[in-house]
Amino acid sequence: MSLFQHLSLLAVLVLAAGFLSLTEISLAGARKIKLKLLAEAGDERALKVMALQTQSADFFATSQIGLNAIAILGGILGEGALRPFFMEWLSAVYDGPGAENIAFALSFVFVTTLFILFSDLMPKRLAMIAPERIAVAVIHPVLFIIRICRPLSWALNLVANLLFRLFRIETTREDRITFDEISAVVEAGAQAGVLQKQEQHFIENVFELESRSVTSTMTMRDNVVFFNLNESEEGIRQKIASYPLSKFPVCDGVIDRVIGYVDTRDILVRLLNKQSVFQLNESSIRTVLIIPDSLTLSELLDRFRATKETFAVVINEYALVVGVITLSDIMLTVMGNWGSAIEVNNQILQRNDGSWLVDGSTPVADMKRMLDLGSLPEEENYETAAGFMMYMLRKVPKPTDSVEYAGMRFEVVDVDHYRIDQLLVKRVDAIAP
Template sequence: MMILLVLAAGFLSLTEIAFAGARKIKLKLLAEAGDERALKVMALQMHSAEFFAASQIGLNAIAILGGILGEGALRPFFIAWIARVYDGPSLENIGFASSFLFVTFVFILFADLMPKRLAMIAPERIAVAVIRPVLVFIRLCKPLTWVLNHLANLIFRIFKVDMTREDSITFDEISAAVEAGAQAGVLQKQEQHFIENVFELESRSVASAMTNRDSIVHLTLTETEESIRQKIATHSKFPVCDGTIDRVIGYIDTRDILVRLLNKQSLFQLNESSIRTVLIIPDTLTLSELLDKFRASKETFAVVINEYALVMGVITLSDIMLTVMGRWGSPLDEDDQIMQREDGSWLIDGSTPVGEVKRTVGIESLPEEDHYETAAGFMMYMLRKVPKRTDSVVYQGVKFEVLDVDHYRIDQILVRHVPKVDSEAG
């Protein structure tokens, strides 16, 4: 009888953890594969009050019954064993305590601890396997569960407790799942970075991926043929400006120029027929919002302006893709924004996004990240001035030192881990 009670309690403990731990995503995959039991498990999770009420009824009833039967059945045996070494006035009490502890130990081990640990290994598979007998058990306990659930709901309403289950998934949860997949070998390290970079598009502004104003190569309406030939050798898209760079009237794709060359047309006359309409965007857009605009306009090139209508930079669809791909997106080593040296330190370009910097040097967060987006912005924010060569910042055991400055622009930063003593001194 005791064995049956232990098995019954173990079954209920197993199902409790299995249904609570079964993940909705995996259950959906099982359902899509044709397993109808997965749909029943999801339905039970949505209305779990009846199951947990029935489970608690069963567990408590078994525990009480097991204590009564087990203690009464085992106490004579314990008394007989103990009497061999002790036959005093406390023999009955010692026999009672021994049988009680033994029954408690058996129930904890075989009816609680072991079933729950088993259920945590594969909750979805176990939940699907036991759903049918569980539904039968719930129907048998329905009268009692109805009473208990109504009493519980009444108490929750009195204390204004919201019992709606939250099934939304946050970025942190997805990131943790991706990291766990990488650690388990399901995802490669670079695939983990790709996925994380895709989600970062929602928070990163276009300024973090665009070509800055100082690096823009543009054409004017009076551009000479020789100048155009030189520029198309190094770039593929050019904003066309009326005099100054802040008066953008469109853009030209290198392919259009090559077509004119092949057709032996003159390059001197840039007119409406050869200039494409350019997409003008504010610098406050995120990369995700820009992707939507590219999709809607069917364009792949945009000019970024600030609130004063001054051109801040240009950005292409390829720039966004390189942001997702990270360093793997660059075909040439010299194009890498981050290069690790033999001594373990890093040379980091000032325009490198802070997310890539954190991943590289192993820092979880930087102070006040809303105020900057690049390594150069981090240095300017921390130093509270326009940096010059040899200026440095030490944060969380990592030293950031300015190596090269070009017209107040930070070109390169040396980053290395420093001993704790040096870090505290800095």
Template sequence: MSLFEHVLIIVLLISVSAFFSMSEIALAASRKQRLRQLLSDGELRAKQVLALQEHPGSFFTIIQIGLNAVAILGGILGEAAFTPTFVELLKFVYDGPALQSLGFGLSVFFVTALFILFADLMPKRLAMLAPEQVAVAVVRPILLLLIVLKPLVWLFNSIANLVFKIFNVPIQRKDQITPEDIISMMDEGAEAGVLQQQEHKLLENVFDMDQRTVTSAMTPRESLIYFVLKETPESIKAKIAEHPHAKFIVCDQALDRVVGYVDTRDILMQVLHEQSISLSKEGILRTPLIIPDTLSLYEALAQFKASGVDFAVILNEYALVVGMITLKDVMSIVMGELVNSEEEQIVKRDDDSWLVEGLTPLDDVMRVLSIDQFPDQENYETIAGFMMYMLRKIPKRTDFVLHQGYKFEVVDIDNYKIDQLLVTKVKQEI
């Protein structure tokens, strides 16, 4: 054959190899969600691609048969086609005993470079730009090859499956999407500009609900305002005036003996009808929702939905009241900065310092200060708990802890309780 005929055959082989390369990377990189979307839009070939992804063994067998056969033919024909040409060109600069070997080496390098560039590297990079579109374009020719080369496919597949079975390796692809996968996709969407920063934060908060317990968003025990069964009308009025909440827990003498809750609208109705204010009247007390302190925020939200109540009393393992949480508390965690311009418990003084309330949930501190983790953080839930855990004592003013480039210093103590911390960035010495 002439040099021109050899070149035509090499070009044809490169084209065939490029087809197999694009097909391989397109099927591997195609996302099932996107393929299902194409199918719902009327692209029937997407269904065939999905079927191949479920059982990719035969597909990859065809690809490897095609790539290896083309590579072998390309090497044989390339050596025969270009070696004489390179020998003639080398004669202008060298005509020694190694001339034939040099010509053969240059021929191999030239053909290999052509296949790497035009049959492998460039087609795969193009396929990665739009894998789903490429996959639906090549799926029917691939299915035709599967029929034509079925005996070879069966032979190689059987051998491969036998080896996998010996080593207990699964032969089918399993796509299990985890929350981490979704968060990773959201991060990529935010970086690409598909998701706005606020949308990204909202979705991140939703997934965070399953990791945070109700104690991270509750009103703690020492901040609860409650009534006792024998509360006087004057005391009830005073508490409502000073703390205008919608609902109040009602207890039998002590906070840990919760008997119900009262809606302030019912008390208002008593005032409007000029009746004496009393918590013992029929219909005033309502049954409260009681939940354990081990529930996640997502589970608490499900409890609110099931009970039709928008607040709950939280008990620990000893049946002691540790706090109270409302539906608003849960939703404020979800909405985050979308509804609050700044963290209520974290006040930024300047670029390098913050005032933080002791009862601030650890997750909020981690988010604001961009801290990845605290040491042994499963042992405490608030920044005050972190200080006590690290100091190994009841803190006093000026006590401090250094962690991840920040200095956490106690600045206010209220009856042995850490009321406020000053957090400052520690400047690194050069």
């Protein structure tokens, strides 16, 4: 055969190997979620791709049979056909004893480069750009090739399965999606401009509801405003005027003896009906939802949905009240820093010098996000900025106590009866020597 015929046959082998490489990467990389969307849009080929992914052994066996056979045939053809031509071209400049070896090396490098570039590198890179679109485009030719090679691929898979069982290797593809994978996709969407930064925070915060406890979002015990059972009408008016809250717990003397709660809308209805006298009794006090402090925000949402309530009192294992929480508190957790990029519910404020004032009750998730911290040490042991400091200090804190972590210095600024009210956070490299 002439040089042109040899090169033409070699080109056919390279294209065949490139097709197999293209299909191998696209079928392996096609995401099930996008294939489902294509199937729902009416593309039946997407269903065939998903079926092939579920039982991919035949395809990979066929692909490897084809790739190896083509590579061996291409090597034989290239070495046998191209070496004489390289010898002829080389003889014009060199005709020494090593000319044959040089011609062999040149033909080997030429064929290998040709296969690497056009049968491996470029097809695989193209397949990674749009794996789903390419997978549905090539599925019919792939199924045809699989039928042709089925006897040989069945024998190879039989041997491979025996070896997998011998070494106890699980070969079933797992399509479970984790929160980390969803978070990575959402972050990629934000970087690509598909999602706004605030939308990214919304999605991440929704998934965090499953791991955050109610104590990270509730109003702490010391900040709870409640009515005494024998509260006077004047006292009720003053508290409603001083604290713009929609619901107030009703307690018998102390906060740990909760009886129920009062909705200020009931008081408004009485005023609109010109009933000036309002008393705390069975008719005006509603039954309150009592929940343990071990619940997650996701579990609390289920409780709110089941009971049709939007207000709950949180107690600990000793039946002592540790705080109250409303549906609005959970929504604020999901919305995050909606209003400002430097303020989270007035709990984290950035100063002009770049330092941060952090309220002690700030949830660690919000503190990490605003300070751009990937993680905190052993986060399961605390839920607030104050808890982080107490865990790191390993003692009852006092003003000026500080710790350093991840290039940040956390300093206790204010303590109220052993409780950390406020922290000052600075970057270590920003602190003057």
